[in-house]
Amino acid sequence: MVALGSIMSVLDTTVVNVAINPLAERFDAPLATVQWVASGYSLALAAAIPVTAWAIRRFGTKRVYMTAIALFTLGSLLAGTAWSIESLVAFRMVQGLGGGMIVPTGMTIMMRAATPETMGRIMSIMGIPILIGPVSGPVLGGWLVDSFSWRWMFTINVPIGALALLVAARSLPRAQGAPGRRLDVPGLLMLSPGLAALLYGLSTGAERRDFGDLGVLLPAAVGAALVVGFVLRARTSPHPLIDLRLYRDRAFTAGAVTLALFVVGYFGSMLLLPMYFQVVRGESVTASGVLGAPLGLAAGVTMQFSGRLADRVPPRRLVAGGVATAALGMGLLTTQLSDTLAYWRLALSLLVLGTGVGLTMMPTMAAATRGISPDDAPSASTALQITSQVAAAVGVALFSVTLSVNGGGATTTPTHSGPFADTYLWAVALMVAAVLPALRLPGRRPAAVPVAPPAAQATAEQPAQERA
Incomplete structure (x- = not known):
């Protein structure tokens, strides 16, 4: 079930790359605009990832995972009904917000379900979507566009997402979050836009094959500065968005x-x-x-x-x-x-x-x-x-x-x-x-590696129940 959700998220990072030209023809839009169908998804995904750790602690893995799947599935449905290039980009960003939370939440579920002796085989399940996405995405996208319609690249996720939601509702243990857990708002305001700006600068520079342009250097530099600022702040913050003491x-x-x-x-x-x-x-x-x-x-x-x-x-x-x-x-x-x-x-x-x-x-x-x-x-x-x-x-x-x-x-x-x-x-x-x-x-052999003791109360997340 966890791998199923991750496959959808990872595939959608690459599946539309082969459809850029067909989409430009369909919507009569310049390639620079159509490229945002892919870039918008990636940037939204990057912006959503940092908040996932806090959301899991605050609301529990089951709620966050099902919310992420539902948001991704909704974005897929809307993208499949897009009537303009602008609406398609907007709906792809909705997809990205859900997709950004799917993989880290799924990995958290798997980590809590594993023991030190079984961590390897549990993590190997999570590796399936990470590896098949870059290889299978272009093939799947090309086949759907050639044989059916560009809309099928998105609507194909709807039944898969519905199935993943159903299985998650039945199989994931109900786990309470920690209502008193406060969101590190300054950290979020630095890390999420910082990652998005950094990835935008890198992807735009790669697309143009030119990193000397101001439109590439400026967002990349601003993004890098925000990420560095987050790191400096997180080192002294009592409750950082991501605990860098790891x-x-x-x-x-x-x-x-x-x-x-x-x-x-x-x-x-x-x-x-x-x-x-x-x-x-x-x-x-x-x-x-x-x-x-x-x-x-x-x-x-x-x-x-x-x-x-x-x-x-x-x-x-x-x-x-x-x-x-x-x-x-x-x-x-x-x-x-x-x-x-x-x-x-x-x-x-x-x-x-x-x-x-x-x-x-x-x-x-x-x-x-x-x-x-x-x-x-x-x-x-x-x-x-x-x-x-x-x-x-x-x-x-x-x-x-x-x-x-x-x-x-x-x-x-x-x-x-x-x-x-x-x-x-x-x-x-x-x-x-x-x-x-x-x-x-x-x-040493993995069985000999000691496991760090859980923090006090383990954020009321019922870790023993999730490891079962």
């Missing part, structure tokens, strides 16, 4: 840094693969998605085994090995890439890369959160989700600009493989760099 925990910090470096390299490089297939090899949108499927398939299958391994093997050994495997797969892809590379050889490289990704992503999150108390779970899940979102945006911006520079500084996508291979070298370097913080993860 970073005093060595395993959590090592996991967060490993995740950040790996996500920059992995998700940033995923931008290049469809472009290579479509521009260099002349494949269709749907075909490019299918050709990239070995990556998602290998990652998804490996993740089911890595979840169990993460509960038995020292995190340092498993995650460092996974990162090294992913770097090897990326290196094989980089060194072989050409205009005429046989697809079976490319698929083998993607299989190695996907295996490494499956051994890295969720075992890293499991190692980072294994010692987190139930009371700290909302802050931990929210912090990791923010880390992933910002790292992915940085990766897309970095690789988009690097591809442009390697292609001679042109604003158009290079039509031969050389610039792609040169850009992939950065992904290899980032993945190799991620091995260093991975080596700071615990070297």
Whole structure:
């Protein structure tokens, strides 16, 4: 049930990317305006994430999760009935507000349901939507637009959301929040708009492949300043929006840094693969998605085994090995890439890369959160989700600009493989760099990792009931 809601949220981040041109034609609108169908969703999602930790403590996981699903489903229904590009952008932002709370709330539910000995296999369930979204989103979006209508990209979520609500109402334990928990309003006013402005600057710079424009620099700088301001304030605030004392925990910090470096390299490089297939090899949108499927398939299958391994093997050994495997797969892809590379050889490289990704992503999150108390779970899940979102945006911006520079500084996508291979070298370097913080993860078997005692009263959240 938790994975079902997360799949909807993650898929909708990428599913509309292939429909930008059809939407521009349908609404007779410029591409710069239509791009907000994707950007508006991402910015609303980023703005909603920071408030999730407080909302969980205040209202309980069940209420927040069902509210998020309902808001996302309502936004999907409205988006499917949009009559203008302006209404579609507005309804996509409603979707984003719900989607931003789905993943961190779902992760909190899973963390509280796990024991230290089962954290790995529980977190592997959460990894399914995170990995299939970037691979499946463009394929699903292209198929729906080609075979049915652009409206189906949104209305398809309505029955899925209704099912998720029904299952959540029946299966999630009723948990009371803490009515006296006050919202950190100054922190929210800094972090939410700060993240939105930062991601807007990064995504706009990536789209234009130019970070020197004032329209890119100003929001990115303002956003970064607001985020830094939040961090400085949260260090002294008695009840911050997100408790940064989590970073005093060595395993959590090592996991967060490993995740950040790996996500920059992995998700940033995923931008290049469809472009290579479509521009260099002349494949269709749907075909490019299918050709990239070995990556998602290998990652998804490996993740089911890595979840169990993460509960038995020292995190340092498993995650460092996974990162090294992913770097090897990326290196094989980089060194072989050409205009005429046989697809079976490319698929083998993607299989190695996907295996490494499956051994890295969720075992890293499991190692980072294994010692987190139930009371700290909302802050931990929210912090990791923010880390992933910002790292992915940085990766897309970095690789988009690097591809442009390697292609001679042109604003158009290079039509031969050389610039792609040169850009992939950065992904290899980032993945190799991620091995260093991975080596700071615990070297003991997970069962031996002590669990921090719950805070007093555990915010009246009935943690024992949710762990059952």
